[in-house]
Amino acid sequence: MLTLLARILKVLNSEASPWQIGWAIGLGLMAGLLPFGLLTLLILLLVCLLTVNLATFLLVWGLCSGLMFMFGDALEALTWQYAQSPALLQLLAQSETLQLFHLHHTLVLGAFVLGILLLLPVAWLSTVLVKQYRGRVMSKLQQWKIVQMLKASKLVQLYEKLN
Amino acid sequence: MIRKSGWLIFLTLLAAVLALVYLFLGTAIRLGMVYTLEKAVGAEVNISDVSVSLAPLTLNVSELQITDNAKPSHNTISFSNARAALEVWPALLGYYVINDLAVDGLAYGTERSSPGKVFRGPHADPADKVDFQQLLRLDLPDADELLARADLQTVARGEELQQLAKDQQKVLRDVQSQLPDKAKLEQIQADIKALTDSKIANPADLAAKAAELKKLQDSLRSERDKLKAVQEQLGQSRQQLQQAVTALRDASSSDWQKLQDLANISDGGLAPISQILLGDFWGERIGQLEAVYRLAGPYLPENLPGKELSDQPELTLANRILPLPSQPYPDFWIKNARVNWLIGGGEALVELQDITAQHEIINAATRFNAEVTGLPQLALLKLNGDFAVLEQMVTNVNWQLQGINVDSMDIGRGDTLLQLACATLNTTGKLNLVDNQVKQQAQLVLQQAEFKPSDNKYMQQLATLLNQQAEIPLNLNASGLISAPDVSIRSPLDKLLADAVLGEAKAKIATLQTDLRSKLDSELQQQLGGQSDWLSMLDQQDSAAESLEGNIEQMLNAKLADVKEQAADKLKDKLRDRLGGGG
Numbered sequence: 001m002l003t004l005l006a007r008i009l010k011v012l013n014s015e016a017s018p019w020q021i022g023w024a025i026g027l028g029l030m031a032g033l034l035p036f037g038l039l040t041l042l043i044l045l046l047v048c049l050l051t052v053n054l055a056t057f058l059l060v061w062g063l064c065s066g067l068m069f070m071f072g073d074a075l076e077a078l079t080w081q082y083a084q085s086p087a088l089l090q091l092l093a094q095s096e097t098l099q100l101f102h103l104h105h106t107l108v109l110g111a112f113v114l115g116i117l118l119l120l121p122v123a124w125l126s127t128v129l130v131k132q133y134r135g136r137v138m139s140k141l142q143q144w145k146i147v148q149m150l151k152a153s154k155l156v157q158l159y160e161k162l163n
Numbered sequence: 164m165i166r167k168s169g170w171l172i173f174l175t176l177l178a179a180v181l182a183l184v185y186l187f188l189g190t191a192i193r194l195g196m197v198y199t200l201e202k203a204v205g206a207e208v209n210i211s212d213v214s215v216s217l218a219p220l221t222l223n224v225s226e227l228q229i230t231d232n233a234k235p236s237h238n239t240i241s242f243s244n245a246r247a248a249l250e251v252w253p254a255l256l257g258y259y260v261i262n263d264l265a266v267d268g269l270a271y272g273t274e275r276s277s278p279g280k281v282f283r284g285p286h287a288d289p290a291d292k293v294d295f296q297q298l299l300r301l302d303l304p305d306a307d308e309l310l311a312r313a314d315l316q317t318v319a320r321g322e323e324l325q326q327l328a329k330d331q332q333k334v335l336r337d338v339q340s341q342l343p344d345k346a347k348l349e350q351i352q353a354d355i356k357a358l359t360d361s362k363i364a365n366p367a368d369l370a371a372k373a374a375e376l377k378k379l380q381d382s383l384r385s386e387r388d389k390l391k392a393v394q395e396q397l398g399q400s401r402q403q404l405q406q407a408v409t410a411l412r413d414a415s416s417s418d419w420q421k422l423q424d425l426a427n428i429s430d431g432g433l434a435p436i437s438q439i440l441l442g443d444f445w446g447e448r449i450g451q452l453e454a455v456y457r458l459a460g461p462y463l464p465e466n467l468p469g470k471e472l473s474d475q476p477e478l479t480l481a482n483r484i485l486p487l488p489s490q491p492y493p494d495f496w497i498k499n500a501r502v503n504w505l506i507g508g509g510e511a512l513v514e515l516q517d518i519t520a521q522h523e524i525i526n527a528a529t530r531f532n533a534e535v536t537g538l539p540q541l542a543l544l545k546l547n548g549d550f551a552v553l554e555q556m557v558t559n560v561n562w563q564l565q566g567i568n569v570d571s572m573d574i575g576r577g578d579t580l581l582q583l584a585c586a587t588l589n590t591t592g593k594l595n596l597v598d599n600q601v602k603q604q605a606q607l608v609l610q611q612a613e614f615k616p617s618d619n620k621y622m623q624q625l626a627t628l629l630n631q632q633a634e635i636p637l638n639l640n641a642s643g644l645i646s647a648p649d650v651s652i653r654s655p656l657d658k659l660l661a662d663a664v665l666g667e668a669k670a671k672i673a674t675l676q677t678d679l680r681s682k683l684d685s686e687l688q689q690q691l692g693g694q695s696d697w698l699s700m701l702d703q704q705d706s707a708a709e710s711l712e713g714n715i716e717q718m719l720n721a722k723l724a725d726v727k728e729q730a731a732d733k734l735k736d737k738l739r740d741r742l743g744g745g746g
Contacts, residue, residue: 035482036180036184041177041180044173044176044177044180045169045173048166048169048170048172048173048176049165049166049169049170049173050164050165050166050169051164051165051166054172076482076483080483080485083485084485084486086488089485089486089487089488090488092485092487093487093488093489093490096256096491099256099257099491100255100256102256102257104257104484104485104487105257105482105483105484105485106482106483106484106485107482108482109485
């Protein structure tokens, strides 16, 4: 838990631009929502090719994958209910290549649509929050005793050394 | 914006991810299978290991055990190893097409090392539910109780008849007062006689007498009309009473039928003994097929008729495939399966082809075939059939089992325990399942059966009789909802067994039958009481009225004729005198 907190603080305090962090959160969320497959690999490729903050992406990916254990059933049921439109089914059945993305699987389709819907707002909101943090909170937070204690802890020092 | 080392990082990450997937895929599949199966069966599922090999793409599952939720110390199904070779391209598209599936060491009802957890369903042994105390209860209701329960129509119709008779008595009294007065009639008769006997002096006298005669005649006509009205009224009363009596007799017959049904004596005895002994037992055994139906439920198409009829919560897979209009492959399709089944201390080989729930895509039904010979507990087993999910889910199974050694089987419990110590069982039959509606016919023959009874005297009689039989044939039919089928079990021995074992009950039934009939007859007599006399009295009144009417008619016609003739004679005499006397 401490390592996780230190890791977040390190990223927030780093030289990475707020946009890099914001997109990392948005893409990490999308990758986390999706069951592992070709779409996940494409997102991973995008993250690697663009200068998105990798540490943040991996962190959010892991967190959101965990969330899907809790909300996966509800998302699946919702998708099954709303994805019975003949036009959509016809579109998904058009080519076998399209089916490589497994969008005809309820959970993949639901997660993909939700991820696309959340991607821009989450990326933008995250960027704004990072900017706000750096402008207003960071300097004050550095002075907090608990943060100084945290930074001085052996575990965090070890983590920073290894990192 | 573009990371120069992006490809390198991607490939490194990809390699790491693939390595992780390869390392942990087996565990992930194992967890997924356990989760899905536990949701489907409602009891603990254990899989010791799942591994994946890439070339060819093969999945190996080791030591799977599914706890029996009715008996947690045992498994419903278990196997030691299963191996499935998947086709790669369909797998990449998200469809599970298995070319060859081999299951070894499949067993039903094996004992677990420790009891499994049960999440849903009864814990009790279904065999314990056969309650013989209830089934062989000999406390028949007595005749009075049955008469009270039967809501007899005889009484109601009888009361209606009595009310009608009362009304008719009143009508009859009124009618009697309307009948012509005897004295008055005699007076009219005397007047007519005096009138007709008197001499007519002149035409004026004739006119006066004719007028008087006409007056008497009118008076007689009025009396005749009254009499006719009375006759009509009497006729109606008689008809109504006769109808009421017929209704009462019909009600009595219908009541007798109803009483027979209530006392279960219309077929001359109790329900057949084999139905009593095995009906619920067999019904529950068929009901267990529902567990298979539920296991397959999540894999069946959503729009299948009857799927929504289940009262159980609907189970769904964690990630379903949408029903695409032109699906290249079924969601899952096992082209060939070979199952090595551990049964009765030996092994059986079961072969299946085209296992899927979307038969319209492959245009073929799932077929299965099993033949086993020479097992220690079973001389021959032949099982074959097919299964297809099209507009309805249709399953056909034919079986033939010979020489099954039944070691021990408890039927009932406590006082009413009947233990089948040993027997040889032969059975043939067929089963047709359309959605959740089952239709099954089976012939079963128990040979050299040895029963051990409890202390219950009926059970002892039954066991003695059954032990004397060289073979016990049974015809078992079941139909209806698979979870609660209507089971009919008949045996040529039914009558013999019922006569012997249920002799006491039959004697009671015979007494009850006699008692009931006599009570019903007395009820009928009581309700009919006096009404027959009433009918004869009505008849008597009717004939009296008829005779009176005859008299009046006679008086009217005869006397009028006399007066006319006399007047004519006198007219003739007068004419003769005026014309010069004599002829």
